Amino acid sequence: MTLDGKVPSGPLEKKWDEHKGHLKLVNPNNKRKFTILVVGSGLAGASAAASFAELGYNVKCFCFQDSPRRAHSIAAQGGINAAKNYHNDGDSVFRLFYDTIKGGDFRSREANVYRLAQVSVNIIDQCVAQGVPFAREYGGLLDNRSFGGAQVSRTFYARGQTGQQLLLGAYQALEKEVATGKVKMFPRTEMLDLVVDNGVAVGIITRDLVTGKIDRHAGHAVVLTTGGYSNVYYLSTNAKGSNVTAAWRAHRRGALFSNPCFTQIHPTCIPASGDYQSKLTLMSESLRNDGRIWVPKNPNDQRSPDQIPESERDYFLEVKYPSFGNLVPRDVAARNAKAVVDAGRGMGPQKNGVYLDFKDAIQRLGKKTIEERYGNLFEMYEKITGEDPYTVPMRIYPAPHYTMGGLWVDYDLMTNVTGLYALGEANFSDHGANRLGASALMQGLADGYFVIPYTIGNYLSGHLGQALTTETDAFRATEADVQERIQRLLSVNGKRTADSFHRELGRIVWDYCGITRNAGGLKKALELIPALREEFWSNLRLPGGADQLNQELEKANRVGDYFELAELMCLDALERDESCGSHLREEHQDEFGEALRDDAHYSYVASWQWNGVGKAPTLNREPLEFEFVKPTQRSYK
Amino acid sequence: MNLTLHVWRQKSPADEGRMVRYEVTGVTEHASFLEMLDILNEQLIQKGEEPVAFEHDCREGICGSCGFMINGEAHGPLPHTTVCQLHMRHFKDGDVLHLEPWRSKAFPVVKDLVVDRGAFDRIIQSGGFVSVATGSAPEANLIPVPKALSDRAFDAAACIACGACVAQCPNSAAQLFTSAKVSHLNLLPQGQPERYDRALSMVEAMEKEGFGACSNYAECEAVCPKGISIDFIAKMNRDYLKAKSTAVPKPPLEA
Numbered sequence: 001m002t003l004d005g006k007v008p009s010g011p012l013e014k015k016w017d018e019h020k021g022h023l024k025l026v027n028p029n030n031k032r033k034f035t036i037l038v039v040g041s042g043l044a045g046a047s048a049a050a051s052f053a054e055l056g057y058n059v060k061c062f063c064f065q066d067s068p069r070r071a072h073s074i075a076a077q078g079g080i081n082a083a084k085n086y087h088n089d090g091d092s093v094f095r096l097f098y099d100t101i102k103g104g105d106f107r108s109r110e111a112n113v114y115r116l117a118q119v120s121v122n123i124i125d126q127c128v129a130q131g132v133p134f135a136r137e138y139g140g141l142l143d144n145r146s147f148g149g150a151q152v153s154r155t156f157y158a159r160g161q162t163g164q165q166l167l168l169g170a171y172q173a174l175e176k177e178v179a180t181g182k183v184k185m186f187p188r189t190e191m192l193d194l195v196v197d198n199g200v201a202v203g204i205i206t207r208d209l210v211t212g213k214i215d216r217h218a219g220h221a222v223v224l225t226t227g228g229y230s231n232v233y234y235l236s237t238n239a240k241g242s243n244v245t246a247a248w249r250a251h252r253r254g255a256l257f258s259n260p261c262f263t264q265i266h267p268t269c270i271p272a273s274g275d276y277q278s279k280l281t282l283m284s285e286s287l288r289n290d291g292r293i294w295v296p297k298n299p300n301d302q303r304s305p306d307q308i309p310e311s312e313r314d315y316f317l318e319v320k321y322p323s324f325g326n327l328v329p330r331d332v333a334a335r336n337a338k339a340v341v342d343a344g345r346g347m348g349p350q351k352n353g354v355y356l357d358f359k360d361a362i363q364r365l366g367k368k369t370i371e372e373r374y375g376n377l378f379e380m381y382e383k384i385t386g387e388d389p390y391t392v393p394m395r396i397y398p399a400p401h402y403t404m405g406g407l408w409v410d411y412d413l414m415t416n417v418t419g420l421y422a423l424g425e426a427n428f429s430d431h432g433a434n435r436l437g438a439s440a441l442m443q444g445l446a447d448g449y450f451v452i453p454y455t456i457g458n459y460l461s462g463h464l465g466q467a468l469t470t471e472t473d474a475f476r477a478t479e480a481d482v483q484e485r486i487q488r489l490l491s492v493n494g495k496r497t498a499d500s501f502h503r504e505l506g507r508i509v510w511d512y513c514g515i516t517r518n519a520g521g522l523k524k525a526l527e528l529i530p531a532l533r534e535e536f537w538s539n540l541r542l543p544g545g546a547d548q549l550n551q552e553l554e555k556a557n558r559v560g561d562y563f564e565l566a567e568l569m570c571l572d573a574l575e576r577d578e579s580c581g582s583h584l585r586e587e588h589q590d591e592f593g594e595a596l597r598d599d600a601h602y603s604y605v606a607s608w609q610w611n612g613v614g615k616a617p618t619l620n621r622e623p624l625e626f627e628f629v630k631p632t633q634r635s636y637k
Numbered sequence: 638m639n640l641t642l643h644v645w646r647q648k649s650p651a652d653e654g655r656m657v658r659y660e661v662t663g664v665t666e667h668a669s670f671l672e673m674l675d676i677l678n679e680q681l682i683q684k685g686e687e688p689v690a691f692e693h694d695c696r697e698g699i700c701g702s703c704g705f706m707i708n709g710e711a712h713g714p715l716p717h718t719t720v721c722q723l724h725m726r727h728f729k730d731g732d733v734l735h736l737e738p739w740r741s742k743a744f745p746v747v748k749d750l751v752v753d754r755g756a757f758d759r760i761i762q763s764g765g766f767v768s769v770a771t772g773s774a775p776e777a778n779l780i781p782v783p784k785a786l787s788d789r790a791f792d793a794a795a796c797i798a799c800g801a802c803v804a805q806c807p808n809s810a811a812q813l814f815t816s817a818k819v820s821h822l823n824l825l826p827q828g829q830p831e832r833y834d835r836a837l838s839m840v841e842a843m844e845k846e847g848f849g850a851c852s853n854y855a856e857c858e859a860v861c862p863k864g865i866s867i868d869f870i871a872k873m874n875r876d877y878l879k880a881k882s883t884a885v886p887k888p889p890l891e892a
Contacts, residue, residue, distance in 0.1 A: 129774035140781025
């Protein structure tokens with residue numbers, strides 16, 4: 001298959017405007033003749049659904065939560081980037097573009113990333129008009145901070161709850177359209193399959209999570225905004241319900257899955273405290289601005305941290321990276337923390353954390369300043385661990401947080417399946433091999449508010465007058481597949497719960513396709529995962545029936561998909577015989593442990609085509625061409 | 638630690654429901670309350686029984702999915718904390734805990750500890766937004782907003798719509814939830830054009846859903862995991878009364 005990203009020609013800064021100027025339009029009176037299915041209600045989904053409805057399209061929006069306001073975007077803490085240059089510190093669209101593409105280690109498309117930087121400024125305008133209470137300065141204007149090691153202040157924030165406030169803005173816009181009747185909302189409804197007819201996405205099959213009823217929905221276009229797949233690791237910072245099922249079902253129906261091995265492990269999370277641990281909690285990256293990371297030089301040091309003198313502490317990031325110190329990028333910080341813990345030098349009862357110490361910052365700035373900056377985070381930490389970070393150093397450890405990989409899309413955000421779109425974290429397009437802080441919120445809202453409302457019209461305009469029906473062979477066959485799979489899950493009658501399989505799978509993926517990878521480990525994982533998958537389908541214990549609220553059935557159905565995804569992640573990681581961004585192959589690093597890219601052989605998007613369970617998928621390569629920037633080797637020395 | 642739980646079990650909205658006693662053993666103090674329920678459920682599944690259904694998602698106190706009564710207190714004994722953030726170190730060995738779903742006619746039980754909070758979404762639909770279509774916004778810094786005002790609006794906007802306020806209120810009133818959204822938007826310059834319509838229609842929508850009236854018990858504020866102040870109820874009432882009493886006649890649609 002030849003992959004055409006359909007990137008418009010012309011100068012970088014003109015591409016989007018030129019493209020917009022030539023996209024086909026749907027007449028305002030004809031928009032009401034179209035129905036768009038939006039799956040997911042996070043930043044990308046809610047913003048897209050609301051914007052479609054405002055334009056006059058009919059929208060059906062689906063979410064598995066009891067309300068669209070609970071989508072996992074709500075948990076984002078840090079902020080959202082925009083090239084407003086309010087601080088007069090030299091920021092620009094080009095600089096935001098360049099930082100994002102470099103941060104992604106030159107594994108994303110130039111044109112998509114440039115457009116993201118361009119529309120970033122409109123996002124802030126839109127959100128402020130909706131009443132999003134961003135942080136402000138005393139003069140009443142918007143405040144910014146520097147985030148994640150950026151050299152300019154371009155991050156807009158709302159205390160430590162930026163994701164919550166942005167999502168509520170989009171959710172309120174969505175509910176406004178529910179009230180007008182343009183959006184019909186389906187909460188507690190999960191998409192279980194995509195209906196493809198003659199290569200065109202024509203609808204979806206859903207399950208009502210309360211009654212268990214399986215339904216068919218037809219649409220002129222299907223938009224997936226279903227987030228990422230960090231929960232493949234079982235323990236991650238994602239919400240428990242976040243899952244890959246919608247995207248994976250689309251993949252099984254023909255949509256290509258790109259760069260699945262690009263997964264971001266966030267360095268600052270609270271370490272697991274025991275086997276019962278159900279998820280991990282992120283502590284905002286901003287803490288590294290003032291906290292110092294260390295472990296005792298003597299791994300067997302039993303003293304409490306405040307009794308350990310300076311001379312016996314190893315500030316390993318400051319020593320190894322004197323210019324960036326504790327502010328090295330996420331992947332570098334995560335890797336170094338793992339190395340320390342793997343060497344048996346971890347702290348805490350499980351020996352699985354490193355200290356993040358605020359003692360110096362409190363001495364320098366006073367407790368009050370630290371409280372203003374991080375009060376809510378310190379409080380959250382104390383709730384979870386029972387320790388007071390004002391007096392005892394925090395313990396942190398990396399955790400899976402975001403997945404850059406996802407469904408392949410072209411410049412218009414359409415997958416290779418005609419009529420099927422993927423937005424936000426669900427697609428692969430903007431973050432390459434590593435995402436910068438405060439850019440996930442930016443991408444979700446850019447796609448939903450300012451890209452898809454334009455590009456979808458170009459496709460729909462050719463389908464005017466096309467009647468919608470669910471009485472087709474394609475719908476019947478897909479629904480039968482969904483029913484069959486549910487019955488299969490319910491009829492195993494084995495001994496192990498879905499959670500116990502998920503934990504074991506997560507451990508394998510974490511060990512062999514986590515912070516660092518190597519060929520031997522990945523090959524081993526590729527033997528372990530199919531074996532565990534077989535056991536899952538022959539030894540699953542699933543109580544209850546299909547016609548009721550059955551949370552165990554929901555879990556089992558999702559875990560079933562994670563097995564197949566995990567295999568593809570490991571295969572992709574094995575195939576990519578280079579290090580780049582978050583993907584560190586131990587075979588490819590320099591003497592300082594820095595990632596060594598191989599642009600000559602791997603400057604492409606790896607896009608995988610499904611061939612069946614246990615069958616080798618087909619790899620399609622979309623070459624990445626750098627016309628406007630020159631790929632360089634990252635250095636944080 | 639070992640605990641005795643009495644949990645509300647109800648198969649479906651039509652089912653009558655009853656308290657069922659369970660013993661949970663070997664819980665460590667570092668587990669969260671929901672992880673303790675995970676342990677119980679794992680044990681129930683192994684015994685061939687149906688696990689207890691409870692709502693949860695982010696498990697870090699921000700999505701607002703979780704919540705139930707623990708010994709009569711919404712979200713349990715720790716102030717400013719959702720049940721997902723409540724850890725077992727706040728309980729002791731041998732404790733007897735009664736777990737019930739949110740109590741309110743406007744929140745019908747779906748199953749066990751899961752309730753239907755759709756009424757909250759419908760209240761938002763009635764006016765909990767600023768009518769600004771995508772693309773029509775002016776430059777963000779065009780309208781300065783005093784920091785204190787913005788911070789105050791944020792205090793209200795921090796609501797997670799968990800429903801604890803309703804569940805704890807003897808009248809099952811939704812004033813704290815509704816006033817948090819009314820105040821968030823009515824405090825900001827962006828919310829002014831629709832200020833009084835918003836107060837009117839949101840209060841009316843709230844009453845239509847079958848929530849009770851507010852008689853200033855302030856139980857809602859005491860259990861709110863986000864510490865939202867009942868001052869916002871006063872703010873909402875003020876806007877509502879002004880809208881009702883001064884009822885500025887609308888300009889005619891056509892000259």
